[in-house]
Amino acid sequence: MKKILWLILIAIVPVATNAQDANQTISELINKMHGVKDYSVDALITSDIPMVKILPSKATIYFKQKDKFKIDSKGIAILPKQGFTDISKMLSQRDAYTAIFMGNEAIAGTNAEVISVFPVSDTSDLILAKLWIDASNDIVLKSQITTRSSGTVGIVYTYAAQKKWGLPDQLIFTVDVKKFKIPKGVATDINRTGTTDSTKPAAKTGEIKIDLTNYKVNLGIKDEVFTK
Amino acid sequence: MDTTEKMIEVNHLSKRFDSFEAVKDVSFTVNKGDVFGFLGPNGAGKSTTIRCMLSLITPTSGDVKLFGKFLASHRSEILKRVGCIIEKPDFYKYLSAERNLEIFARISGVDSNRKDIHRMLDFVGLNGREKHKVSGFSHGMKQRLGIAQSLLHNPDMIILDEPTTGLDPQGIIDIRNLILQLSREQNKTILLSSHQLSEIEIIANRMVIINRGVTVIEGEVAHLLNAQELIVRMEVNDVALTLSLLKEEFAQIIVQREEGNVLHFSVNRNHIPDLIKKCVARDILIYAIESKRKLEDYFIQMVTN
């Protein structure tokens, strides 16, 4: 009997410990995120998305706690719908999700904890978020967010000078493009005589790379910036 | 040797439109200084011939020479020296008289300035109307404007197709005087097609009559009208007695009509003295006798024969 109890204890403790570790890791991650009150950064957005042709475009990104976010672009910039503030927003509501430790994985030579986040609510747009976190630096190295509306968005984070704030210098988004369709009869070429190549298989994903430079962290940003 | 300069030479001209032959064989010559009457009944081919002379229509066969040069090969050179009105003159209704003349002057090969245009409008009796739109012009005014545009480049020859159509009597007189002035004072050669035979008789020195696309007769007006056969109008006191005399003694005389006491008949001019003698011998009183070769009658005779 005692032996069975010990066996059960031995089995549960790692699970309990791991769940506690996942929450711990996320708490530390959140704490680091909260260290940034506001920031502005210059972004160079390069897109490689099927059915969309766009040259690299420049923008300025503004953020202010707790959820003010704005992208200021002189020209047209295409950005993923999901992935910027979703993680911090999601993780801030502690009782809205369950975090489970899934193991470790090496990402670009760094050991990362793989944590899956499940929303508690059945009606949430978020279905699943998977995070690869460098626990020693409290930064996210990679994420995969699946939503009902946007499908799956994968993000790879690269850090440099702003690592201490947990702010990346490069983000690479991989977005789901299966649902892209060209509406007929609107703004389309009337007399095109050429034909499209239907032998090539249709692409399923596209990529958006954002290079972030010239961070200005915790220098104060007026609220008017987000309302103009 | 005839040294008269030939201004127009139409040689065996013909024009066929699909199955219809509008002109079959027309030939005539217009000399320098002529006021030349171009006559023919409706549908004779006058307008078609005139249009061929002005390169509006391409003849099926035959040729046209103006100023001694073939129209087909010297068109631009020739038309610089020709002014014309074809049927009713048509203008740009939405433009003023002045502007219309400017437009036609520009492509007539002359540099006409505003002064020249105003002078010409004055000449045709349209002074004060320079700025008025042609849409407000009467038929007579348009006719005058047509003459102005045909004269603006000082042509050597003027071709007028029915220039007095639709004009009032004063207008007709004005056109007649203008033509005479152009001929006598400026020595212009004029070809005139008209249904106003009395006008042609007054102003033309030479003429041609065509009928059914063919030349009927050509020559000097005075010569053609003073031929031996005359039309006589005689007013007598006793028409029956006169008719009886004519029947007995002058069987060759054809009485055309009787109007009360007036007889109209055609007679050889050599018989007239004898006719008068015999009327007097029979106590027939002659109140009036006129003998004249009227163009109208001559014309009708030519086209019906």
Added chain:
Amino acid sequence: MLIKSTLNEFIKIAAKPRSYLGLAAITVLVGVILFALKADGMSFISFVTASFEQTLTFEGNILNGNLVAFIVLQMLVIHIPLLVALVTGDLVSGEAAMGTIRMLATKPISRTKLLMSKFVAGGVYTLLIVIWLGIMAVFVGKVIFGSGDLMVLNSDGLVILQEADIGWRYIGGFAVAFLALLTVSSLSICLSCFSDNSIGPIVTTMAIIILFTIIGTLDVRVFDNVRPLLFTTHMASWRSFFEDPLPVAQIKESIVILVIHNIVLILISIFKFNRKDITS
């Protein structure tokens, strides 16, 4: 004499009320489109970008003057030819109907020069129409909506062109659009040489454009060989300037086809006009 005759044609075109109808129509049509887009342009754009917006978001001034000008051009491509033909289709037959052709054809100017002056004047009028359209669409559009990158939806996807890269595209696009409309002008003048009334050539020109456009849009194999030769197929070539990469070969082909059309139509017109018996 050609220059003098062309000056005459300019005077006549400028004096006719219908010449201003085209310019007024463009002003009203473009005005209506600008008003509609100002009132609810974002809905129009959303319809175009709907399927992309499930995964992507578009930042920046999308509804700007460049896009508005593009939409205006797209919408008016069928209507502008009528406004051109309304004036150019009347250049020869209108003179016949009025009787003035008789007066013109007895002047020393050759019929070829007379006709060429009408082609030149018609071409200049067409250019004025295109320039006015450009001013209304691009300039006024930018005044109202500001400037920015241009988002174009082609049959193979979205193209977003940067603002600095758009100016020359519009110039090229308008140049090709002018060439296409010049073809319409030449066609209507050519038809005008065969008629003595004003309406016939105008209606016939539009009928031909509509017929050829229908042939061009019917996706059936029997028309495959004919379609590339129709001038209406190349009337939309101005759009090619807004593709990336620029389909240079396709644009060159369109230019060549349209130039050939113009030359052939002019030659037919000269032949017909020189042989025409003027009986009106």
